[in-house]
Amino acid sequence: MIAEKMKPLMANNSAVRQMFEEGNRLRAQYGKENVFDFSIGNPDAPVPDEINQAIKDIVDETPVMELHGYMSNAGYEDVRETIAQNINKLHGTEFNAGNILMTVGAASALNVALKTILDPGEEVVIFAPYFLEYNWYVKNYDGVVVPCQTDENFMPNMERLAECITEKTRAVLINTPHNPTGVIYPEEIIEGIAKVLEEKQKEYNRTIFLISDEPYRELAYDGIEVPYVTKYYNNTFVVYSYSKSLSLPGERIGYLVVPPDMEDSEFVFETATAVNRISGAVNAPSIQQKLVAKCIDSKVNLEYYDRNRKTLYNGLKECGFECVMPQGAFYLFVKSPVDDAAEFCAAAKKYNILMVNGASFMAPGYVRLAYCVSHETIENSMPAFKKLAEEYGF
Amino acid sequence: MIAEKMKPLMANNSAVRQMFEEGNRLRAQYGKENVFDFSIGNPDAPVPDEINQAIKDIVDETPVMELHGYMSNAGYEDVRETIAQNINKLHGTEFNAGNILMTVGAASALNVALKTILDPGEEVVIFAPYFLEYNWYVKNYDGVVVPCQTDENFMPNMERLAECITEKTRAVLINTPHNPTGVIYPEEIIEGIAKVLEEKQKEYNRTIFLISDEPYRELAYDGIEVPYVTKYYNNTFVVYSYSKSLSLPGERIGYLVVPPDMEDSEFVFETATAVNRISGAVNAPSIQQKLVAKCIDSKVNLEYYDRNRKTLYNGLKECGFECVMPQGAFYLFVKSPVDDAAEFCAAAKKYNILMVNGASFMAPGYVRLAYCVSHETIENSMPAFKKLAEEYGF
Numbered sequence: 001m002i003a004e005k006m007k008p009l010m011a012n013n014s015a016v017r018q019m020f021e022e023g024n025r026l027r028a029q030y031g032k033e034n035v036f037d038f039s040i041g042n043p044d045a046p047v048p049d050e051i052n053q054a055i056k057d058i059v060d061e062t063p064v065m066e067l068h069g070y071m072s073n074a075g076y077e078d079v080r081e082t083i084a085q086n087i088n089k090l091h092g093t094e095f096n097a098g099n100i101l102m103t104v105g106a107a108s109a110l111n112v113a114l115k116t117i118l119d120p121g122e123e124v125v126i127f128a129p130y131f132l133e134y135n136w137y138v139k140n141y142d143g144v145v146v147p148c149q150t151d152e153n154f155m156p157n158m159e160r161l162a163e164c165i166t167e168k169t170r171a172v173l174i175n176t177p178h179n180p181t182g183v184i185y186p187e188e189i190i191e192g193i194a195k196v197l198e199e200k201q202k203e204y205n206r207t208i209f210l211i212s213d214e215p216y217r218e219l220a221y222d223g224i225e226v227p228y229v230t231k232y233y234n235n236t237f238v239v240y241s242y243s244k245s246l247s248l249p250g251e252r253i254g255y256l257v258v259p260p261d262m263e264d265s266e267f268v269f270e271t272a273t274a275v276n277r278i279s280g281a282v283n284a285p286s287i288q289q290k291l292v293a294k295c296i297d298s299k300v301n302l303e304y305y306d307r308n309r310k311t312l313y314n315g316l317k318e319c320g321f322e323c324v325m326p327q328g329a330f331y332l333f334v335k336s337p338v339d340d341a342a343e344f345c346a347a348a349k350k351y352n353i354l355m356v357n358g359a360s361f362m363a364p365g366y367v368r369l370a371y372c373v374s375h376e377t378i379e380n381s382m383p384a385f386k387k388l389a390e391e392y393g394f
Numbered sequence: 395m396i397a398e399k400m401k402p403l404m405a406n407n408s409a410v411r412q413m414f415e416e417g418n419r420l421r422a423q424y425g426k427e428n429v430f431d432f433s434i435g436n437p438d439a440p441v442p443d444e445i446n447q448a449i450k451d452i453v454d455e456t457p458v459m460e461l462h463g464y465m466s467n468a469g470y471e472d473v474r475e476t477i478a479q480n481i482n483k484l485h486g487t488e489f490n491a492g493n494i495l496m497t498v499g500a501a502s503a504l505n506v507a508l509k510t511i512l513d514p515g516e517e518v519v520i521f522a523p524y525f526l527e528y529n530w531y532v533k534n535y536d537g538v539v540v541p542c543q544t545d546e547n548f549m550p551n552m553e554r555l556a557e558c559i560t561e562k563t564r565a566v567l568i569n570t571p572h573n574p575t576g577v578i579y580p581e582e583i584i585e586g587i588a589k590v591l592e593e594k595q596k597e598y599n600r601t602i603f604l605i606s607d608e609p610y611r612e613l614a615y616d617g618i619e620v621p622y623v624t625k626y627y628n629n630t631f632v633v634y635s636y637s638k639s640l641s642l643p644g645e646r647i648g649y650l651v652v653p654p655d656m657e658d659s660e661f662v663f664e665t666a667t668a669v670n671r672i673s674g675a676v677n678a679p680s681i682q683q684k685l686v687a688k689c690i691d692s693k694v695n696l697e698y699y700d701r702n703r704k705t706l707y708n709g710l711k712e713c714g715f716e717c718v719m720p721q722g723a724f725y726l727f728v729k730s731p732v733d734d735a736a737e738f739c740a741a742a743k744k745y746n747i748l749m750v751n752g753a754s755f756m757a758p759g760y761v762r763l764a765y766c767v768s769h770e771t772i773e774n775s776m777p778a779f780k781k782l783a784e785e786y787g788f
Contacts, residue, residue, distance in 0.1 A: 001601055001658040002665045003513045003535075010661075013668045042464050051462070052453045055681070059446045068445070068642045070436050104498055104646070108674035119397045136672035141397075207395055248462045250680030252498070264395040267404075271396045274407045278530035280502035285679040286644030287449070 009136065023354055030352055036381035038369035039354040041179065041331065045304040045372070047247045050295060058290045068286060073277040074269075075102025075255075075284055079293040083255060086296050091228035094260060101256040101272055102284035105249075106215045106241030108276075109256040110137055113211055113237045114171070115279060116272045118143045122170040124211075127156050129333075129363030131179045143170070147362055153324065154181040154333070158192045165200045171209040172197065176226060177216035180361045180368040181333040182326020184220055187227045194233035201235075207263060210236040215254070216329040218245040218299055221306050224327050230259040237262075242292050244330075247300050253288035305330045308371040308378050315382045320394025330372040333358070336365050337392040347391055351384035403530065417748055424746055430775035432763035433748040435573065435725065439698040439766070441641045448688045452681060462680060467671040468663075469496025469649075469678055473687040477649060480690050485622035488654060495650040495666055496678035499643075500609045500635030502670075503650035504531050507605055507631045508565070509673060510666045512537045516564040518605075521550050523727075523757035525573045537564070541756055547718065548575040548727070552586045559594045565603040566591065570620060571610035574755045574762040575727040576720020578614055581621045588627035595629075601657060604630040609648070610723040612639040612693055615700050618721050624653040631656075636686050638724075641694050647682035699724045702765040702772055709776045714788025724766040727752070730759050731786040741785055745778035 002010070019039060026035045058067065074080065080097035087093050103109040118124070120142035126134055128147040138145045148164040151157050161172070172193065176185040185193075197208050212229040217240065220226050230236045241254035258269040276283070312332055313325050322335040334355075336344040341357045344367060348355055358366030371378065396404070413433060420429045452461065468474065474491035481487055497503040512518070514536035520528055522541040532539045542558040545551050555566070566587065570579040579587075591602050606623040611634065614620050624630045635648035652663040670677070706726055707719050716729040728749075730738040735751045738761060742749055752760030765772065 001511070001656075001662050003509070003511055005513055006510060006665055006669065009668050009672065010665055013664070044459065044463075047458045047462050052458060055453050056450050059449050064441045064446060065438065065641070068441050068640075068644050069438075070643045104675050104679075107671075107676050111674035115397070116400060117395070117397055119399055133672065137674070140673065246462075247459070249464045250462050250677065252676060252679045262395075268395050270407070271400055271404055274403050275400065277501075278403065278527065279534065280505035280531070280673070281498050281675065282501050282646060283644065285498075285646045285682060287681060288679060 019354070019356075022349070026352055026354070033380065035352045035354070036377055036384055037354045038371065038373065039356050041370045041372060043244045043247045043249055043300075043330070043372055044374070045247050045300040048295070048298045048300060050298055051246060051248070051291070054291055054294045055287065058287060058294060062290065067290070071283060071286065072273070073283050074273045075100070076286070076289050076293075079289045082293040082296055087228075087257070091231070093228060093230060095257065098266070098269060099258055099260055101258065101269065101276060102289050103254050103256055103276060104281045104284055105243060105252040106213060106239050106254040107133070107137070108252070108281055109239040109241075109254050110211070110213060111140060111279065112256055112272050112275050113239065114138060114143065115141050115275045116268065117209055118170055121168065123166060123168045125161065125164045125169060125172045127174060129154070129180055129358060129361035129366070131175065132360055132362070134173060144168075154178065154183045155185065155189055156193060158196055161193065161196050162200070165196070165208065167204045167206070169200070169204075169208055171211050173211045173213065174229070175213040177220055177328025179216065179329055180331045180356075180358070180363070181324070182329050182331050183324070184224055184226055184327040187225075190227045190229055190232045197233055207235055211239060212236060213239045215239075215241040215244050219302065219305060219330060220328040221302070221309060222327070226328070230257065230261065234259070234261040235263060245299055246292070246295065248288075251285070251288045251291075253284055253292055305372065308373065308375055311375065311378050312369065312371045315378070316385060319385050319389035320392075321385075321389065330370060332369045332371055333363070334367050334369060336367055337394075339365060341365055341367050348388055351388050353381060353384050353388065413748070413750075416743070420746055420748070427774065429746045429748070430771055430778055431748045432765065432767065433750050435764045435766060437638045437641045437643055437694075437724070437766055438768070439641050439694040442689070442692045442694060444689060444692055445640060445642070445685070448685055449681065452684045452688060456684065461684070465677060465680065466667070467677050468667045469494070470680070470683050473683045476687040476690055481622075481651070485625070487622060487624060489651065492660070492663060493652055493654055495652065495663065495670060496683050497648050497650055497670060498675045498678055499637060499646040500607060500633050500648040501527070501531070502646070502675055503633040503635075503648050504605070504607060505534060506650055506666050506669050506673065507633065508532060508537065509535050509669045510662065511603055512564055515562065517560060517562045519555065519558045519563060519566045521568060523548070523574055523752060523755035523760070525569065526754055526756070528567060538562075548572065548577045549579065549583055550587060552590055555587065555590050556594070559590070559602065561598045561600070563594070563602055565605050567605045567607060568623070569607040571614055571722025573610065573723055574725045574750075574752070574757070575718070576723050576725050577718070578618055578620055578721040581619075584621045584623055584626045591627060591629075601629055605633060606630060607633045609633075609635040609638050613696065613699060613724060614722040615696070615703060616721070620722070624651065624655065628653070628655040629657060639693055640686070640689065642682075645679070645682045647678055647686055699766065702767065702769055705769065705772050706763065706765045709772070710779060713779050713783035714786075715779075715783065724764060726763045726765055727757070728761050728763060730761055731788075733759060735759055735761050742782055745782050747775060747778050747782065
């Protein structure tokens with residue numbers, strides 16, 4: 001009944017559903033408070049207080065046909081200008097409304113960018129481990145994902161990047177702060193990637209885009225800077241979402257940046273806008289556009305996740321587990337004490353701890369813990385982690 | 395810079411933009427009130443009064459993390475159940491939440507349905523004239539559009555439909571009430587289509603879907619019934635939008651119906667839900683979902699468009715133009731008095747009348763007038779139409 005092309009999607013889908021159902025089964029059996037579910041990356045820091053009032057103000061202040069009616073497929077001009085000026089203020093860029101395409105969240109922005117540039121058979125290099133949903137996004141346009149293994153510390157390796165780029169490469173996709181590892185690429189890494197791409201563009205005499213997926217940009221701890229990638233490489237798309245920065249994942253609002261320094265910037269922007277239309281989104285939802293502009297300086301309380309990060313990291317280290325302190329996002333990547341991380345996940349489940357096998361991110365031998373949960377859950381999980389550690393003789 | 399595959403999109407796009415810019419040029423030169431722009435199908439009947447209050451109530455009543463957070467990719471269960479029960483009440487169907495997939499408007503629902511079922515090279519039969527954006531939706535999944543010419547009265551011809559269906563046909567797409575002609579398919583037409591499809595399914599021993607695109611369902615005049623298509627043919631997807639029924643086109647909210655009688659209904663629904671996720675939408679925007687459920691019985695004032703319909707139709711007939719009284723939607727399809735409708739459009743522009751060449755809908759020799767404009771615009775345009783008619787000796 002369904003397209004042959006979609007059959008692999010459904011095979012994968014049932015694995016995700018099984019894990020979700022397993023969580024529900026455990027909660028029903030042991031009680032919600034006795035299950036430590038670190039499997040789902042669902043933002044749970046409180047929505048900033050001003051958001052709901054802003055929605056009501058927008059409804060009161062905006063002429064009704066303007067609020068709910070069609071606008072340019074790229075979004076409201078004033079919203080886009082507000083966002084552009086805010087990025088300029090924070091990052092010293094020189095954007096205007098013509099560089100900001102409002103989208104139905106980051107996933108949509110990423111799809112729009114890929115459809116705009118990708119012809120069948122062209123390659124997209126992605127640093128592994130990575131969020132496997134990227135595979136689907138690239139396949140949507142018959143592109144080919146080329147995974148590029150990072151170093152032990154999960155940072156890109158420039159020699160391997162150079163090897164991964166061929167005459168078929170159309171884009172390199174980065175994600176920083178990073179899901180699932182929590183690393184943030186420092187300036188020298190971004191400079192290194194830019195250098196390789198500049199060289200490869202010359203070598204193959206063709207445009208290679210850098211796509212920077214930044215839904216976790218605002219979740220950077222200890223004051224660490226997240227470099228603004230367009231300043232290092234002209235042909236960069238930035239993909240942004242308010243799902244994490246404002247805890248609004250259900251509202252589906254984000255944007256795609258087509259910077260002025262990109263080759264043929266205006267034409268690429270116009271194409272991406274048309275792609276946004278024909279792909280079905282047409283435009284980003286209108287109330288949400290007005291909302292993010294009105295709340296341009298709002299952020300969720302970073303402390304909410306930071307406290308979880310520290311408690312979970314310190315707790316696991318004390319138990320004897322091996323992990324790297326995450327610098328951003330809300331994931332802790334933990335080395336499995338046995339080669340087969342599936343075995344480790346199964347052992348954890350005995351103590352009602354749910355985590356995701358790193359194989360789901362092209363990182364066998366690791367597990368991902370999403371610490372976007374209540375602080376209580378983390379504290380309550382510690383005895384369970386201790387018992388789990390004892391199984392491995394820690 | 396952009397994908398080869400997207401280049402034809404941009405050629406087409408610049409034609410649409412030219413027309414839009416021409417409208418702006420005329421408005422700047424002659425004043426807004428002296429330009430009669432019938433070129434854009436942008437719903438302008440007032441948003442029902444209760445909509446804005448409902449948004450504020452939703453914000454006040456809904457727990458904040460539920461309102462803005464992730465839900466199932468198919469949408470909120472309670473919203474989907476409310477919509478299902480409403481359809482059941484109106485049309486005698488037996489749907490539940492498991493048959494309703496909330497989407498980012500009808501364009502997104504249509505794309506989700508097509509991606510769910512279409513493999514490269516498979517054919518989608520569409521009755522001509524038709525909304526040409528369908529071409530892009532089908533091309534998004536490397537499908538092939540097979541136009542099927544309707545009769546003089548723009549009703550499907552069953553013999554020609556049977557001829558258009560081959561062993562490669564995956565779907566037939568209908569749109570009723572219809573853009574651009576304003577016709578509504580009566581029950582016997584739907585029965586006729588169902589009969590042909592049943593026969594062809596047997597002949598080719600494969601599933602052929604009927605996709606019913608119904609954004610104009612609520613805009614049916616003179617009490618004309620719009621048959622509910624799933625009752626006539628099991629393998630029917632219904633595509634619905636609130637853009638016209640509530641004048642909310644900017645909010646991007648609609649749904650896809652996967653009826654319980656469709657073969658493998660549950661699996662198709664599950665696949666469509668996964669497709670909704672990987673295509674970038676992830677889920678329909680959350681406030682808008684809650685909104686359409688809360689305002690389930692709301693409708694724009696049909697009288698707003700009906701008055702325009704009658705004034706424009708009667709006025710043009712009096713001038714001597716040939717057109718069919720539209721039964722639904724907000725378009726009047728007018729026969730060009732000369733073979734080349736482009737010439738007719740150019741002549742109209744001399745009197746500041748903007749209309750769309752029927753060639754843009756695979757209907758050469760016709761023009762489309764969108765009467766979703768103020769009633770004043772229609773009244774004020776009449777002297778201009780009279781002068782235009784005189785050019786043709788009416």
